[in-house]
Amino acid sequence: MEATISDPDPGQYFNEDITVSAEQDRKFFDIFMVVLGSLVAVAVGIYALAQVVQARTQEEYIKEDAMVQAQIAARIAPVGQVAVAGADNSHLAAPAATPQQPAPVQVAAAMSGEDVYNTACAACHGAGVAGAPKLGDAAAWADRVSKGMDTLAEHAINGFQGSAGYMPPKGGRADLSDDSVKAAVQYMVDNSK
Ligand code: HEC
Structure with a gap:
């Protein structure tokens, strides 16, 4: 049966509708609680997993490795210290536990001049960025x-401020060997005649 505008008692259908929607509400609520419950369970699970992983990795790793400790100390060290006029500031002269910077490892020793140029120099010398003389x-x-x-090599290794711009030492790649x-440099000169 269908309710129409002219129906003398539309209330009867209305009541029926309410019953149905209350049932639907309960169903929805049940499902909603299940979903909510599983999400909470997943969150707790992830938290527990993070605790376990953290306990097995970070803590031991940080406690045992002096290098790591020094690096962390350096990262969280205050950027500046205040020297008070008239007070004893001698402790400021000796910064606490400055980690030794390891000398850059010269991994790139075995590269050819062309390889070195392509990886470390082409960024500037390829297009003539910031006054760099272009290859060719x-x-x-x-x-x-x-x-x-010798002078060119010395300038490339130690850096050079010329009238055209600034050539950073080793093109900014401290890991490159002098050779x-x-x-x-030889490659660039040979290909710029
Ligand atoms: C960040 C940009 C930059 C990178 C990277 C760079 N150069 Fe340069 N280079 C310059 C600039 C700028 C000059 C010009 C300086 C001047 O004469 O004013 C220059 C000049 C030079 C010169 C000439 C120096 C002189 O005495 O006239 C040499 C040789 C050179 N670069 C070699 C290299 C080599 C080798 C590399 C890679 C290992 C390299 N450059 C990477 C910017 C760069």
Whole structure:
């Protein structure tokens, strides 16, 4: 039977509707509680797992490794210290536990001049960024070559402030050996004639 506007007693259908929707509500609520319960269980599970993983890795790792401790101390150290005029500031001169920076490992010793150029120098010298003489630009290199290869190598290794711009030491790659940088200079000069 269908309720129409002209129906004398629309209330009867209305009552029926209410019963149905109360049942639906209960069903929904049950499912909702199950879902909520499982999400809580998952969250607790993840938390417990994190605790276990943390206990087995971080804590032991941090406690046993002096290097790690030093690095953490350095990371959380205050960026500055206050020296008070007239007070004894001698303790400030000796910063507590500054971790020794390990010397950069020269991993790139076995690369050819071209490889070194491509990985460390091309970023600037490929396109002539910030005044860097471009690879292949004979005019830009002629004056420089006349300084002598030793000078160019020295400038590439230790850095060089010229009139055109700033050449960072080893192009910013402290891990390159001096010989690799020399090889790259040779490669650049050879290909800029
Ligand atoms: C961040 C950019 C940058 C990178 C990376 C870079 N250079 Fe340079 N380089 C420059 C600039 C700028 C100059 C020009 C400086 C001037 O003469 O004013 C320069 C100049 C030079 C010169 C000439 C120095 C002189 O005395 O005239 C050499 C040789 C050189 N670079 C070698 C290298 C080598 C080798 C690498 C890679 C290991 C490298 N550069 C990576 C920016 C860079």
